[in-house]
Amino acid sequence: MADGTFYLTTPIYYVNAEPHIGHAYTTIMADMVARHRRQRGDDVFFLTGTDEHGDKIARSAAEAGRSPRQHADALSERFRELGATLGASNDFFIRTTDAPHERAVAEVLARLHDSGDVYRDAYGGWYCTACEAFYREEELGQGRSCPVHGTPAEWLEEENWFFRLSAYRDRLIALYDAEPQFVRPEGRANEARRMIEDGLEDLSISRVNVDWGVPVPWDTDQTVYVWFDALLNYYSALRYARDGEDLVARFWPPDLQLMAKDILKFHAVIWPAMLMAAGLPLPRGLFVHGYVLKGGERMSKTTGNVVDPFPFIERFGIDALRYYLVREISFGEDGTFTAEGFEARYTNELANELGNLLNRTVSMIDRYRAAAVPAPPADSALAAELVDRTEAVVGAFDRVELTRAVEEAWVLVRRLNRLVEERAPWSLARDPARALELDSALGELAEGVRAAALLLWPVMPGSCERILRALGQPDDDVALHRARWGAGAAGARVDRSGPLFPRVEVPA
RNA sequence: GGCGGCGUAGCUCAGUUGGUUAGAGCAGCGGAAUCAUAAUCCGCGUGUCGCAGGUUCGAGUCCUGCCGCCGCUACCA
Numbered sequence: 001m002a003d004g005t006f007y008l009t010t011p012i013y014y015v016n017a018e019p020h021i022g023h024a025y026t027t028i029m030a031d032m033v034a035r036h037r038r039q040r041g042d043d044v045f046f047l048t049g050t051d052e053h054g055d056k057i058a059r060s061a062a063e064a065g066r067s068p069r070q071h072a073d074a075l076s077e078r079f080r081e082l083g084a085t086l087g088a089s090n091d092f093f094i095r096t097t098d099a100p101h102e103r104a105v106a107e108v109l110a111r112l113h114d115s116g117d118v119y120r121d122a123y124g125g126w127y128c129t130a131c132e133a134f135y136r137e138e139e140l141g142q143g144r145s146c147p148v149h150g151t152p153a154e155w156l157e158e159e160n161w162f163f164r165l166s167a168y169r170d171r172l173i174a175l176y177d178a179e180p181q182f183v184r185p186e187g188r189a190n191e192a193r194r195m196i197e198d199g200l201e202d203l204s205i206s207r208v209n210v211d212w213g214v215p216v217p218w219d220t221d222q223t224v225y226v227w228f229d230a231l232l233n234y235y236s237a238l239r240y241a242r243d244g245e246d247l248v249a250r251f252w253p254p255d256l257q258l259m260a261k262d263i264l265k266f267h268a269v270i271w272p273a274m275l276m277a278a279g280l281p282l283p284r285g286l287f288v289h290g291y292v293l294k295g296g297e298r299m300s301k302t303t304g305n306v307v308d309p310f311p312f313i314e315r316f317g318i319d320a321l322r323y324y325l326v327r328e329i330s331f332g333e334d335g336t337f338t339a340e341g342f343e344a345r346y347t348n349e350l351a352n353e354l355g356n357l358l359n360r361t362v363s364m365i366d367r368y369r370a371a372a373v374p375a376p377p378a379d380s381a382l383a384a385e386l387v388d389r390t391e392a393v394v395g396a397f398d399r400v401e402l403t404r405a406v407e408e409a410w411v412l413v414r415r416l417n418r419l420v421e422e423r424a425p426w427s428l429a430r431d432p433a434r435a436l437e438l439d440s441a442l443g444e445l446a447e448g449v450r451a452a453a454l455l456l457w458p459v460m461p462g463s464c465e466r467i468l469r470a471l472g473q474p475d476d477d478v479a480l481h482r483a484r485w486g487a488g489a490a491g492a493r494v495d496r497s498g499p500l501f502p503r504v505e506v507p508a
Numbered sequence: 509g510g511c512g513g514c515g516u517a518g519c520u521c522a523g524u525u526g527g528u529u530a531g532a533g534c535a536g537c538g539g540a541a542u543c544a545u546a547a548u549c550c551g552c553g554u555g556u557c558g559c560a561g562g563u564u565c566g567a568g569u570c571c572u573g574c575c576g577c578c579g580c581u582a583c584c585a
Binding site: 420 | 510511512513520521532533534540541542543544545547548549550578579580581583584
């Protein structure tokens, strides 16, 4: 970031089920950050992908009657397609089954083994195959059942390789002391800190009975624990995403890593410890967001309480979904997805406020000035206001307050609708003596809408490019500095190309 | 049990380090306007800021207790 590069990641998605809106949410939010940083001229690398190893994948593959590889291929492709549908501008899509990733995992693990951070020990415990996790006796339910699945846990004893996580306790606490912004929001940092202070146990990072995984290089009877494997994707991707170029030097460490709150511990405790052990610089910041709730409850693959994003995308368009998610759910908090709320925001905000603003602007310029966009007046009060809006948006993005960023941009949209009423161009148009005033009013309006499109571009890229085209502006340069007052192309002609967000009939 | 969070207008929520008459959006009511996707703009809030105490010149904002709701405690964004 300081050097003008920006490395941004989403978690990699586990391919044991079809993607749902929770995955879409994280990818969309990350994409907004990525696009915003590019608007600012940063050299951005935006990574997402899929997590494909583990016994659970092998089992669901078997149920589906195919090999783990076939299963992973099929589902990984679904996640890749989801990203494309969402308009995700990721620079690479990593799969943990990529051979270069597996080599990187083996290398890092070997390094930790050599340095003494990985050791062999016996481990016994109650194991749930569905969870791929061991439980302590007191955690089990009646009949020694898995607290999550309710199915009986089995007693397993095996020799595993352990990561000396406990040895990093003091260094982790020092990290949280020194970098209060390492994990945001603040409450999540406190949670993570508490996990560290409450005592860390060494972590078993290999499995004997799991075949579908990366073999432990010096003990090929064992495979690497999926989380150890998965976390390293953030590092390994930079080593092979571009043929012939090692991106590690250019982008490492990550500037921002996004995730939902369920995987806080892996990212805020285990991951930095792994990097310390490997001698790699730590990420500059993690941001932990909340859940997209349905009916006030958590969506879950297990219970089937999920929202399918595709019908909404088909009816309202991807930009409407992107807008709704970032606006409705205060980023960092949980929020509830409802069809009613979606439709209300689409109609009130996208169609009526923004879409209609563009439409009335273009329409008046077409009607009163034969489609020629007048130059914006240099003395407009909007010029200063635009500086304020832009700074507010940039500041919000810097703090990863994405909901706030859209709200700040939206203040301009509302200001512009008010401006139309204040100037009343239709009234000026009736008096030929006020032609200059009319030019000024229409130029001011067009310039304001153009700037609003640039501020909102990370949220709704396609729609904002359409706004620019409708105003006769090039749509291929959306750099943020072009949101300056008067930076638009001169001599533009408006193009009436129909409603930006057409009203959608809502069946009763 | 442990740890953490939440409870502010009918609804969804903002409210930096405590400081004057507690805000926004939506919904509702009234009005203006007619460029526009009948889309916009203006006006209208007697809210015990969950309850009870405490600290303070002053608390929605800090402390204690209580009530209610929720999350995490190694499946899943």
